[in-house]
Amino acid sequence: MTARLRKTAGSLVLALIAVLTACTSYTEIPIETPIQPKLDVSPFQRIFIAGFIAGANDDVDANMETVRLLRSQLRNKGVMRVIDADTLPLMDIARQQNGADGTAAPVPDQQAVQPPQDDKPPVINDEKDLEQYQHIFANTAYWKKIGEEYQQPLIVTGSILFAPQQRSGFVQREQESYDPFGRRVVTPVRTYMERKGFVLRPTFVFIDGRTGETLHSETFREEVLYNANQQTPALSSYFELMDRLLPAFLNTLSAQKIKGTRTLLK
Amino acid sequence: MFLRPLVLALLLAVVSAPSAWADERGQAKKQVEFGIQVAQRGLWKEAIYRWERAAQLDPTYAAAFNNLAVAYEHEGQLAKARDAYEKALRLEPNNSLVRQNYDLFKEINDRAAQKDGR
Numbered sequence: 566m567t568a569r570l571r572k573t574a575g576s577l578v579l580a581l582i583a584v585l586t587a588c589t590s591y592t593e594i595p596i597e598t599p600i601q602p603k604l605d606v607s608p609f610q611r612i613f614i615a616g617f618i619a620g621a622n623d624d625v626d627a628n629m630e631t632v633r634l635l636r637s638q639l640r641n642k643g644v645m646r647v648i649d650a651d652t653l654p655l656m657d658i659a660r661q662q663n664g665a666d667g668t669a670a671p672v673p674d675q676q677a678v679q680p681p682q683d684d685k686p687p688v689i690n691d692e693k694d695l696e697q698y699q700h701i702f703a704n705t706a707y708w709k710k711i712g713e714e715y716q717q718p719l720i721v722t723g724s725i726l727f728a729p730q731q732r733s734g735f736v737q738r739e740q741e742s743y744d745p746f747g748r749r750v751v752t753p754v755r756t757y758m759e760r761k762g763f764v765l766r767p768t769f770v771f772i773d774g775r776t777g778e779t780l781h782s783e784t785f786r787e788e789v790l791y792n793a794n795q796q797t798p799a800l801s802s803y804f805e806l807m808d809r810l811l812p813a814f815l816n817t818l819s820a821q822k823i824k825g826t827r828t829l830l831k
Numbered sequence: 832m833f834l835r836p837l838v839l840a841l842l843l844a845v846v847s848a849p850s851a852w853a854d855e856r857g858q859a860k861k862q863v864e865f866g867i868q869v870a871q872r873g874l875w876k877e878a879i880y881r882w883e884r885a886a887q888l889d890p891t892y893a894a895a896f897n898n899l900a901v902a903y904e905h906e907g908q909l910a911k912a913r914d915a916y917e918k919a920l921r922l923e924p925n926n927s928l929v930r931q932n933y934d935l936f937k938e939i940n941d942r943a944a945q946k947d948g949r
Contacts, residue, residue, distance in 0.1 A: 591928055592867055592871070594867075594870060594871060594901070596901060596904060596905040597905065598904050598905060598907060598909075598939050599906075599907035600907075600939070600942070601907070823939055825935055825939070827901040827904070827932050827935065827936075828897075828901075828928045828931065828932055829867050829870065829894075829897070829898045829901060830863075830893070830894035830897050830898060830926075830928060830929070831860070831863060831864060831867065831894060
């Protein structure tokens with residue numbers, strides 16, 4: 566009797582599962598969502614990555630690396646013609662524009678700016694150090710002059726802070742083990758860890774080369790932390806972090822498709 | 832005497848209503864299934880047409896609105912996608928698959944809105 570009951574119950578459960586499966590039929594499908602660009606770049610045929618005010622790491626020249634990376638990415642995208650010219654010595658120009666008495670000097674001739682011979686390169690360790698140079702991005706006369714020099718392109722400039730960081734605390738990680746039946750079990754465990762890594766905080770400023778006015782400005786922040794024992798070169802961390810924010814940067818200038826998966830229901 | 836035909840008509844209406852509803856749902860389901868087939872072949876515009884038709888045939892069919900939202904999302908029509916997802920969720924608030932789609936959509940939509948300064 567009990568066996569028969571068990572059999573009936575088993576059949577009922579199977580039937581129920583079959584009905585439920587039929588009711589909740591679904592299909593997964595890959596989709597690509599187009600995101601429109603933030604800036605209307607149609608008035609520009611050329612783009613000039615003018616350079617960045619950068620600092621905070623001796624191992625990586627964040628200015629030059631960013632200029633190289635953005636130029637190559639934009640060339641690959643083919644959004645506009647990328648101007649291949651020397652970067653502007655923005656820090657020196659900003660310091661000259663500031664003047665000894667703190668007042669803005671007249672628009673300097675970019676070629677005439679000579680880096681101080683006896684001075685060491687200025688140290689930029691944090692956002693506060695960058696502040697003294699920020700005024701250069703608002704100098705419309707200067708950027709208009711640069712624009713005239715390069716046939717009125719869209720100018721990309723800004724500041725980049727790439728700094729090491731150290732943090733310690735509890736982190737959650739997954740621990741793998743095997744149960745008595747030999748099955749793999751993953752359990753989350755909290756452990757105290759000393760970690761070090763880098764933080765990348767770029768601000769991209771997009772300037773209209775026809776007027777010298779800022780069209781758009783965007784700040785990003787990305788960080789990466791490794792186990793303190795792990796030796797990761799600063800340059801590889803820099804590229805890892807830039808890789809994360811490049812899609813967002815490129816989406817300012819061109820439409821982008823975001824890949825994903827959705828569920829279609831019947 | 833006069834009441835008898837009225838009662839009969841009412842009775843007929845009540846009896847036939849579920850079958851009419853079932854018929855609409857059946858037709859809508861066919862449209863939805865065909866829409867899925869064409870979407871899988873990349874014919875999203877045709878899929879939109881089919882799912883819009885399904886939603887018209889049966890405005891209580893959450894799957895039609897969910898699929899429509901996915902298709903609008905694929906076409907970059909984010910405002911329409913949001914409306915369709917919200918409609919699907921109003922119809923089936925506990926449907927975890929619709930909720931999951933909507934959450935993924937919101938992530939992208941918020942990013943786009945942030946860029947537009949909206």
